[in-house]
Amino acid sequence: MSGGGKKVTIRDVARRAGVSPTSVSLVLSGKAASLPEATRERVRRAAQELDYRADLLARSLVTRRTNIIGIVVPDLTNPFFAEAVRHIQPALAERGYDVILCNSEERAENDLRYIRLLAGRSVDGLLLAPSAEAFTEPYSRTLRKLLGELGIPYLFFDRYFEDEPWVAVDNEGSSLLAARYLMEQGHEKIGVITGPLSLNSSRNRLAGVRRAYAERGLCLRSEWVYEGKYDIATGSAGCAELLGRGVSAVFAFSDMQAYGVYAGARRAGRRISADLSVMGFDDSVFSSVLEVPLTTMRQPVRQIAEEACRVLLARVESGETLRPQNFAAQLVLGKSVAALPHEREREKSSQ
Amino acid sequence: MSGGGKKVTIRDVARRAGVSPTSVSLVLSGKAASLPEATRERVRRAAQELDYRADLLARSLVTRRTNIIGIVVPDLTNPFFAEAVRHIQPALAERGYDVILCNSEERAENDLRYIRLLAGRSVDGLLLAPSAEAFTEPYSRTLRKLLGELGIPYLFFDRYFEDEPWVAVDNEGSSLLAARYLMEQGHEKIGVITGPLSLNSSRNRLAGVRRAYAERGLCLRSEWVYEGKYDIATGSAGCAELLGRGVSAVFAFSDMQAYGVYAGARRAGRRISADLSVMGFDDSVFSSVLEVPLTTMRQPVRQIAEEACRVLLARVESGETLRPQNFAAQLVLGKSVAALPHEREREKSSQ
């Protein structure tokens, strides 16, 4: 009936089935290879009838495994992380793991606090996308020291230290593609709104842009680079700044920032595409509903999420460190990037 | 050093401090009122030096409390829920609770599965926003039966059964305000894109619209009501349908749907505001970056989240059922609602 019926223990089942608790344990965990089928069946029936469910706490206390993975993300309201968590959670559930989710709100103190807290809960593994702040001193050192001491398998995703295990998109390659595309459309003055440069996701994306410039024998001017924060606000701010520096296109390192660029451009009386081309990064769902759909680099969030789970669980379950696969982002054409006039003419005349 | 140093038990501390494990337990949990300060200090120092941390599993096993709250949301990529979780998590953390988060992906089977799973983990409480499907038979009955049997304190938020404890925005009142506003702008043919009508959030919002009509002696025609799903896709679909029925405005019951309306209107060659007024519900961050900022009803997500935590924890910790406070949404003026011409004239002539 109701009221959380008294818990059924393994001994109740044993009594009912007329065997010892030990046998019940073995049968129910599938390790009773040696027991006669008759016994196993009796145990299973008894367990079924009593609606027995093992107390996970008790089990964990002895096995020292909780089947819980702790996740720390910097900002749940960023669609990229929401989407990532959305894929990670079922991927882990499928393999018998639950998720304790923590949102650091981009504060390194929270990263540390939550990691300690998760460790206190004896999670089996950690999936980390720390705050940008956590990649600066002294947090960075503290974080790595802490992880070393805890002895809990961990994996960074999206944001990472080069020398620690991680899974993320191929940042440099992806932004190289993006920048090349902009240049193919005739843009040679491309403003860049980066994320925090403490993140090598940002640094690597920036490197990709530089490479694209280099390929054409050009150089990215430093006044065309604006360091933002992967959010809408810095997108707007960056846009305002870059517009004054004569860029014909803006490459925002996240779609959130690109949305900010839209707002900033409007405020400045510039039309997206016609007056200012915009490239994003992520392909969040909202990009397609904008009046001028955003041209952006789609991150294969689901693959990244699933790969992260795979790699982390390999470490958790067998201690092996898989070399994670690399993921390329894919160019999604919206209408926010226009070909520059003279480029169109060049194309025409070369036909 | 590194490598997850061997765990320090309460007995280690006791040995070090030269007292009994029991005393250590008492001191560290602050219940050692009677012990001499000297002893307490010794214990604390010993604990500090050994870096003792109680094993939460062992503690939970005996106290039967885990200090974990399970949350089930239907769609993490919906900004409303992402935002809600973002506020809930720290509110609970502040009071010593962690969160296991589950995302049902709008599938009732997952709701049930996750609730069982959370119960298996002996969570102290459940915060539920079930899938729309879960409010239909046979899921609905199963869900309530399950909750009754588990005996775990629970609280519904945003989506709820009238006769169960819940916290949510004042749906009817809020949509009444929204509809009134539209009518004040001269709209008397208002298309409505609802969420699933199995949710009384949707039904109540619809009731609010009907009341607004009634206040003017009018009646909401049934062909102006389109039942959607709180997502972008049904927003577009609903828009397409409603446009053919001569509405001058569309009231979408979520901003996501409103975004879909923007896309649908564009596809149909209608301009937002000029050709079609749009009202949303939620005030998601993206609404302000749209080329035509969305006029929408802002849900006080943070208050709702914090109130939900407060009410649930009251049930968890002292078994009392607080009567939750009511939350009104607030009209946020964008530019997506235009005054109808004849209305403007009326205003002019009445001056």
Place this chain on the structure above:
DNA sequence: TTGTACGCGTTATCAC
């Protein structure tokens, strides 16, 4: 203040 039993599965040991 402290000894001791307890919570509940699991694992190692031991007898049939």
Place this chain on the structure above:
DNA sequence: GTGATAACGCGTACAA
């Protein structure tokens, strides 16, 4: 080989 018995993990509650 088949199954029972006992100890264990670790913090807490209650009696002493």
